[in-house]
Every structure is written in C-alpha cells, then in structure tokens.
Amino acid sequence: MPGLRIQYFRGPVWGKTNEQIRKMIVEGNNPITGRPVVQELVEKLTKPLTAEEKKTGELKPPMGPATYTGTPDELQKLFLDNRYTDFMPVILPTEEKVAEMLKGTSHKPEEPLGKMNPQSEAGETWSYTVKTAAINAVMAGAKPEYLPVILAIGASGQEGISVSDNGFMSGAVINGPIRDEIKLAYEIGAVGPFAQANTTIGRAWNLLSINGANCGKIGTTYMGTVGNPMNAINIIIAENERDSPFKPLSVRRGYKEGENVITLFRGWGILSAANWKADAWRNDMNYAQIIKDICDQQGSMHGCIAVLSPPIANFVKEAGYDTAEKFTEFVRQPVSVPTTDALNRIYQIAGDVVRPQGTGLAAAPAGPAAGAGRGAAPAGPATGAAPAGAPPAGARAGGPAGGGRGGAGGGRGGFGGGGINFSVVVTGASNNNYWMMGGMAPGAAIQIDKWR
Amino acid sequence: MKGHLTVAVIVALCLGLFCSFPSMNNQAQAQAKAAPAKKAAPVSSAGKITVLNPLGTPPPIKLKDMAPRMDTLDGKTIYIVDDGFVGGINLLQEMVVWFNANYPKTTIVLKRKGGQGFDSEDPQLWAEIKEKANAVIIGMGH
Numbered sequence: 001m002p003g004l005r006i007q008y009f010r011g012p013v014w015g016k017t018n019e020q021i022r023k024m025i026v027e028g029n030n031p032i033t034g035r036p037v038v039q040e041l042v043e044k045l046t047k048p049l050t051a052e053e054k055k056t057g058e059l060k061p062p063m064g065p066a067t068y069t070g071t072p073d074e075l076q077k078l079f080l081d082n083r084y085t086d087f088m089p090v091i092l093p094t095e096e097k098v099a100e101m102l103k104g105t106s107h108k109p110e111e112p113l114g115k116m117n118p119q120s121e122a123g124e125t126w127s128y129t130v131k132t133a134a135i136n137a138v139m140a141g142a143k144p145e146y147l148p149v150i151l152a153i154g155a156s157g158q159e160g161i162s163v164s165d166n167g168f169m170s171g172a173v174i175n176g177p178i179r180d181e182i183k184l185a186y187e188i189g190a191v192g193p194f195a196q197a198n199t200t201i202g203r204a205w206n207l208l209s210i211n212g213a214n215c216g217k218i219g220t221t222y223m224g225t226v227g228n229p230m231n232a233i234n235i236i237i238a239e240n241e242r243d244s245p246f247k248p249l250s251v252r253r254g255y256k257e258g259e260n261v262i263t264l265f266r267g268w269g270i271l272s273a274a275n276w277k278a279d280a281w282r283n284d285m286n287y288a289q290i291i292k293d294i295c296d297q298q299g300s301m302h303g304c305i306a307v308l309s310p311p312i313a314n315f316v317k318e319a320g321y322d323t324a325e326k327f328t329e330f331v332r333q334p335v336s337v338p339t340t341d342a343l344n345r346i347y348q349i350a351g352d353v354v355r356p357q358g359t360g361l362a363a364a365p366a367g368p369a370a371g372a373g374r375g376a377a378p379a380g381p382a383t384g385a386a387p388a389g390a391p392p393a394g395a396r397a398g399g400p401a402g403g404g405r406g407g408a409g410g411g412r413g414g415f416g417g418g419g420i421n422f423s424v425v426v427t428g429a430s431n432n433n434y435w436m437m438g439g440m441a442p443g444a445a446i447q448i449d450k451w452r
Numbered sequence: 453m454k455g456h457l458t459v460a461v462i463v464a465l466c467l468g469l470f471c472s473f474p475s476m477n478n479q480a481q482a483q484a485k486a487a488p489a490k491k492a493a494p495v496s497s498a499g500k501i502t503v504l505n506p507l508g509t510p511p512p513i514k515l516k517d518m519a520p521r522m523d524t525l526d527g528k529t530i531y532i533v534d535d536g537f538v539g540g541i542n543l544l545q546e547m548v549v550w551f552n553a554n555y556p557k558t559t560i561v562l563k564r565k566g567g568q569g570f571d572s573e574d575p576q577l578w579a580e581i582k583e584k585a586n587a588v589i590i591g592m593g594h
Binding site: 003004009011012013014015016017018021022025026027038041042045046047048049053054055056057058059060061063064065066067068069070071072075079084092093094095098116124125126127128129132135136139207211212213214 | 525554
C-alpha cells in the first residue's frame with residue numbers, strides 16, 4: 001500500500017507522562033509542516049483520495065542497468081552516489097573479478113541464494129543470487145576462498161545492518177578447519193580488523209545487505225538513533241578451538257567436531273569487560289562471578305555473550321566449570337547482585353528514606369565478587385542487607401514478575417521474561433587476562449561446506 | 453454493528469522507529485532515488501572499464517485499492533489500535549480523550565493488537581474492525 005496515509009507524531013513517547021504527551025504531542029504541531037497534528041490526522045481520514053492514491057497495478061522499481069562503464073574514478077563516484085557502498089572505496093566488480101570470485105563455489109551464478117530485509121517489518125524483502133553475493137564479495141575485497149562463508153551468511157537471510165533505532169549489530173562465530181584454511185584470525189586482535197578474512201567477510205555481509213536487500217539507507221531502512229560502530233564490518237569471530245578448554249560453539253549446538261559451521265548473532269555488540277564492571281582489575285579475580293555479575297546487568301532482549309580469551313576461559317574452568325554448559329548454568333542462576341535499576345526500585349518502594357548520598361548506590365551490599373574467593377560459585381543470592389521496607393530478596397531483581405529479568409512488571413530490559421540467553425565463545429591470544437562481553441543472541445547456525 | 457466497512461483508512465502513527473516506514477512509503481520512489489536509471493554504456497574505450505550492478509531484486513509492489521474517505525466523522529466508529537510498543541498506549545489514550553472532546557458524535561474504540569511482535573497479525577481484530585469500524589488508525593513505532 002504505497003499510498004497509505006501516514007501521520008507522523010513526534011516521538012519518543014515512552015518515558016513521558018500522559019500530561020506531557022497531551023501537551024507536547026497531541027496538542028502540538030507537526031514539526032515539519034508546523035500544523036496541528038490532530039488536524040492533519042482528521043484530514044487524512046476525511047480528505048478525498050487523490051488521483052495518485054487511486055492508482056492500482058504494480059510498481060517495478062528502476063534498478064539501473066546490468067552494467068556500468070566508466071573510468072575507475074567515475075565508477076567509484078557512481079557507486080558512492082548510488083549508495084552501493086559503505087562510504088569506503090570498493091574493489092570495482094568487473095565481470096572478470098566476479099568470475100574469479102565465483103570459482104570459490106560450485107554453485108551456479110544465477111542460483112537463488114536468499115532473501116533479506118532490513119529486519120522484519122521494516123521494509124520489503126529482497127531476493128538475491130549467488131552472483132549478487134559474489135559481486136558484493138568482490139567489492140568488499142574478499143578472496144574466492146571466503147565465498148562459501150559469505151554465501152552461508154547470505155543464505156541465512158540475516159541482515160548485516162538492522163533498521164532498528166537501537167543500533168543493532170550483527171556478528172558471527174566460525175568453527176571448523178576452514179578457520180585455518182582461509183586464515184581467519186583467532187589470536188591477537190581476533191575480533192578486530194586485523195586479518196583480511198575476518199574484515200572482508202564482515203564487510204561483504206554488509207555490502208550484500210545494502211545492495212542485495214536495501215538495508216542501511218537512512219530515512220527509509222536505517223534509523224539508528226546513535227548508530228553502532230560495529231556496523232562497519234560486523235564482528236566475525238573465529239573461535240580459538242586449539243586453546244579453548246570448552247567444546248567449540250558449533251559442537252555445543254549439535255554439529256560434529258570438525259564441521260565448518262557459522263553461527264550468526266545479533267545484538268548490541270561487545271565491549272571490554274572493564275567497561276561493564278568498575279574496578280574489575282585486581283590481583284585476586286573471581287572471573288566466573290565477574291562474568292555473571294556483568295550478565296546480570298544485561299536485559300533479556302539479546303541476552304549476554306562472553307567472548308573470552310583462553311586464559312580467562314581457563315580460569316573459569318579451574319573455578320569448577322569444566323564445560324560451557326556448567327558455566328552457562330551458573331551464569332543463568334538468579335541474580336545475585338542488585339543492579340542500579342533494581343536498587344532504585346527498592347529505594348522507591350522504601351519511600352526514598354534510605355537512599356544513600358553520593359552515588360545513590362553507596363549502600364549497596366557487598367557483592368559476591370568481593371566476598372567470594374576465586375573459583376567459589378555462590379550457591380544462592382548474596383544480596384546482603386536490604387533497605388528497610390524493601391521487598392523480599394527473591395523479588396528484588398525481577399520486579400513484580402517474580403525474579404525473571406525483563407519481566408512485564410518492570411524488570412530490567414523490559415523486553416521479555418525468563419532466564420537470560422547466555423553464550424560463551426573463546427577466541428584471542430593468551431598474552432593477558434582480558435576479555436569482552438556484551439549482548440548478542442545466537443540465531444541460525446549454518447554448514448559452510450555446502451556452499452563450497 | 454456497522455454492517456460493512458465503508459472506509460478503510462489506516463493511518464500509521466509513526467512515533468520514531470518507523471517514521472519513514474518503507475513498506476508504507478513509496479519504496480519504489482526511494483529506490484529510484486538510490487539507484488536512478490541510467491543508460492548502460494557498453495562500449496569501452498581507453499581507460500574505461502565495465503562493472504556489474506550489485507543490486508538484488510526487490511519484490512514487485514502491488515498498489516492496493518484505497519478505500520474512499522469519509523466526508524464526516526459524525527456518527528462514525530473509529531478504531532484506534534496499539535501495536536504494543538512501550539508508551540504507545542499512553543499516546544493513543546490521549547488521542548481518545550482528544551477525539552471524545554472534539555468529536556463527541558464519533559465513537560472511538562481503543563484496542564491492543566494481539567500477537568507477539570509489532571508486525572504480527574491479529575486476524576480476530578482485523579475481522580472485528582471490518583465488521584464494526586468505519587476507519588482505523590494504527591499506532592506504530594515508539
């Protein structure tokens with residue numbers, strides 16, 4: 001329904017009182033036209049349809065010619081002007097380069113590969129072929145041997161760039177011998193742009209999303225309020241299976257050891273663990289508990305992911321969690337440390353009479369990270385003394401919904417209920433005790449070899 | 453009971469996320485802007501190369517018949533539907549208040565769409581709207 005009448009109301013509305021909404025929005029003016037929005041709304045209900053709106057039939061968007069000819073500089077400009085790029089120069093996809101790229105697969109160029117949209121309801125679902133993916137892989141600077149990985153991603157239909165104003169990013173974890181075969185980095189700088197394979201596979205994913213599915217167009221298919229730097233090349237993680245104490249992620253998801261598998265993720269992204277837990281660096285570290293504490297701060301929307309370097313993963317193992325499954329079970333236990341959000345609600349319930357001065361959290365009970373020695377897995381909540389008038393300990397973290405984070409009753413996140421979705425991945429080098437954490441939830445896992 | 457639907461107006465209250473909701477916008481126009489039709493120049497000359505168009509294929513866009521508009525709101529029933537995003541219901545409640553105050557002869561019915569997602573269908577509600585409403589306003593986004 002391209003002629004659908006849309007009335008824009010200036011948002012955001014969440015966080016506003018009804019009185020604010022009434023005065024600022026309902027009784028306000030359209031910021032673009034300057035006219036009262038409700039008057040415009042009524043007109044949309046009552047103004048007769050225009051000739052344009054009465055048109056029926058089918059629209060076929062002009063997609064341009066099959067080829068473009070020009071000097072390299074002219075073509076770079078044309079690709080940039082047409083928004084075929086990620087705003088960086090591309091390798092121009094000549095027929096010869098694309099043919100060379102297609103040697104990376106036995107699949108026919110015109111074979112339908114997949115369908116994709118900017119995420120669900122936000123736009124039409126476009127379709128693309130193996131050749132479309134190969135063209136975009138060339139543009140990204142990928143090598144033919146990377147193509148099966150890129151095709152596996154394309155076959156999944158998961159967009160690299162989501163429309164959401166949240167600024168979601170995409171990531172992928174690769175397991176199997178293909179990691180060495182195509183020289184994916186999984187030691188120093190594993191999740192950064194420090195290897196051609198990691199970097200160009202992530203970029204090809206984005207270019208395929210932009211060109212194959214019309215993603216990432218500000219004003220129509222991209223609305224990230226602040227944006228996300230991880231949208232640049234996504235995050236392509238090859239697990240360091242050699243140094244990990246845990247089974248590869250793909251095996252934990254049901255694939256055989258030695259199979260080449262890519263597991264796709266979507267979420268907020270990852271950050272150094274130090275950005276999540278202040279003063280985390282001490283000589284005596286309970287890594288397992290710190291990871292749990294950080295996950296306890298995450299909403300349920302994308303769950304929690306720990307991207308551990310091998311030393312951290314081994315600390316976790318030595319703490320008694322010799323499998324990723326055992327560690328996951330520990331992390332998913334009920335929240336043991338009240339978060340800022342939970343405490344603020346407790347203080348509100350308590351009538352604000354016990355809120356400490358200064359940070360607002362100075363009276364927070366000692367967390368288990370401070371109280372438990374390395375390796376000790378606390379058996380239950382260790383929330384310490386609750387402020388006067390606070391609800392029972394079991395109700396603290398999850399709000400009225402009863403302990404599940406993100407519950408309908410106002411628990412953190414607010415996007416759902418139930419236990420958090422936790423993923424642990426091991427990559428990187430062993431030169432120091434650093435790791436990354438964030439909110440990324442796993443989606444499809446795809447066998448790569450069928451795209452060879 | 454209103455008999456049959458005489459007007460099917462869907463006005464999306466775009467509150468942020470999808471303020472340029474592509475499937476409701478003229479996506480074709482947007483795409484045309486992004487990829488203006490150009491004549492191919494197949495003849496190469498010195499210094500020139502030929503490259504491939506990297507675009508995928510959009511679905512054909514079918515233009516649906518739009519329902520005639522109402523000449524007045526008096527005596528009509530308008531459904532206002534919330535898609536469930538945080539805070540949207542507060543805005544729609546205020547719109548109900550506004551319509552009741554300014555169009556007292558119009559019946560306003562506020563409903564929350566069922567389903568798990570913002571874009572999930574609610575056939576029961578759609579059937580009710582077809583049966584009872586003269587127009588519908590769907591609030592989308594946040």
